[in-house]
Amino acid sequence: MKPARLTTHGILFGIGMTYVALLILLPIAVLAIRTAQLAPTDIWQILTASDTLAAFKVSFGQAFLASIFNTVTGVPVAYVLARYRFPGRKFLELWIDLPFALPTAVAGIAICGLYSESGWLGSLLAPLGIKIAYTTKGIFVALVFVGLPFVIRTVQPIVENLDLAEEEAAACLGASRFYTFRRVILPALMPAIVTGFSMAFARGLGEYGSVIFIAGNIPGESEILPLRIVHALESYDYATATILATTMLTISFAILIAINLLQRKHALKH
C-alpha cells in the first residue's frame, strides 16, 4: 500500500489505539508497578491471611459450582433451541439474554427478593429448613443467574452448524440415538462447552453487583474476592487491595488467553 493511502486509516487507527492504551493499558501498568513495589514477604502474608483465603475459597468454589450447574443445564437448552421448532421458541430466545442485559443491581435485588424468607421461593424453602438468602447458597444462585446465557449462547450456534450426515451415518451403522449423542454430537460440542464454562466462570469470579445484595457479606464466611477488595479499600489497606486486584487480573488474563487458544486450536482443525 502507498503511504499516501495509509494516512486516513493510519490516523484513525492511531487515535483508536491511543485511546485504548490510555484508558486500559495505563491503569493496568500502574497496578503492575504498585504490585512490584511491595515486599514479597508482605505479599505472602496478605495472600495467606485467613480472610483472604476464605474469600478465595468462597469465590472460586461458588463460581465453579454455578458454572458447572449452568453447563449441565445449558447444553440441553442450547440443543432444544438449535434443533427443535415449537411454539414459544422465540419467547425463550428473548428471555435467555436477559441476564446479559439486566443491570447487576437489578439482578441482585430481584434474586434477593425472590429467595428472602418472605419471597416467593424463599417462603416455600424456609419450612424445609433451606436458607438461601444471606448464605453462600445465595452467592451460588446469583452467579447462576448472571452466568446462565454463556454456555447456551456458545453451544447453540455449534449445534446449528453440525453436519447431520455424520449422525445419519452413525444411525445407519446401528448406533442408538443416545450413543450417537455421546460419541458424535458431544465431542463436536466440547470446545464450545469448555469456552462457555470458562466465560461463565470468569464472570462469576469477578461479579460484584448482583452478589452483594444476597450474600450476607460476612468476612471469612460469605465474603467474595471483589468485596474483600472493597473492604480493604474502606480501611485504606491499599496493599491488600493491590495484591488481590493483581491476582484477579492475572486470572482474568489467563482465562482469556486459554479461551483464545482453545478457539484457535479448534478453528485450525476445520
Next chain:
Amino acid sequence: MNSPTEEPTWLRRALIAFAFIHVALMIILPFASVIAQACSEGFATFTRTFSSRDTIHAIKLTLLIALIAVPINTLFGIAIAWGFTHVKIPGKRVLLALLDLPFSISPVVVGFLFILLLGKHGLFGGWLEARGIKIIFAFPGLLIVTLFVTMPYVAKELIPLMDGRGREEEEAARLLGAGWWRIFWRITFPEIKWGLLYGIILCTARSMGEFGAVAVVSGNIRGRTNTLPLHVEALFQDGDLPAASAAASVLAILGIVSLVARTITDIKAKAKSKN
C-alpha cells in the same frame, strides 16, 4: 416413526419442557418478583420514590454520564473498528484480546485501577490535587470508569461487519476519487448501521446499569455521586425494599429495551444479508 437423526417424541417433549421450566424459574421468576415488589404497595411507592430529591438527582446523574460516555465510545469504537479492519499490522490478535479485557476484568478491579491512577495517593494524585481537580469520589471518576467498562461494545459489534465486506466497492469509490468521509457514509455506513445501532444500545444500557466500578470510585454521597444503580443499593440498605425495587424496575426497562432492540436489529440484519 422418527427419523434416525431425531430423538423419540417423549424425549423431545421432556427436553422442551425442561427448557421452559428452567428459563421460567431461573430468569422470568426473579424478574417478575422485582416488578411485583415494586408494585406491592400500589402506585404510591413509585410516587414516593421518584419524587424524592436523591432519586431525581441519581437519575439525572446516570443520564448525564450516559450522554457523555456513549457518544465518546461510539466515535472511538468506529475509529478502532475501521482502523482494525483496514490497517495491516502484525499482532492484531493481541489487540482483539485487549478489547475483551473490559468485559473480563472484575468491575471492582476497574474502579480500583483508577483509584491507583487518579486517587489522592495515586500516580497523578498529587498533580491533580495541586490544581484542585477532584476526579475520584466525584463526577469525572464516575465518567472515566464508565468509559472503561463500555469501551468495547461498539467496536466489537462493528469489527465482524466491516471485515471483508464491501471492500471492492470501497476500492472502486476511491479510484473514482471519493474521499474517506464519502466512502464511509455511502458504502460502509449502510452495511453497518444496524450493528452500530445495536452496539450503541448495549453501550447505553451498560453505562446506565454499571454498578461495581462506579461503586468503588463514587464514595456513595447521596444527592451528589450516587448513580441510579447505586441509589438502588442505598435504598435497599435502608431496608426500603419496595422503593429499591421501584428504582430497580426503571433500570430493568433498560434491559428489556436492549433485548427488544436486539431482536429487531437481528431481523433487520438478516433481511439485509438475504438481499
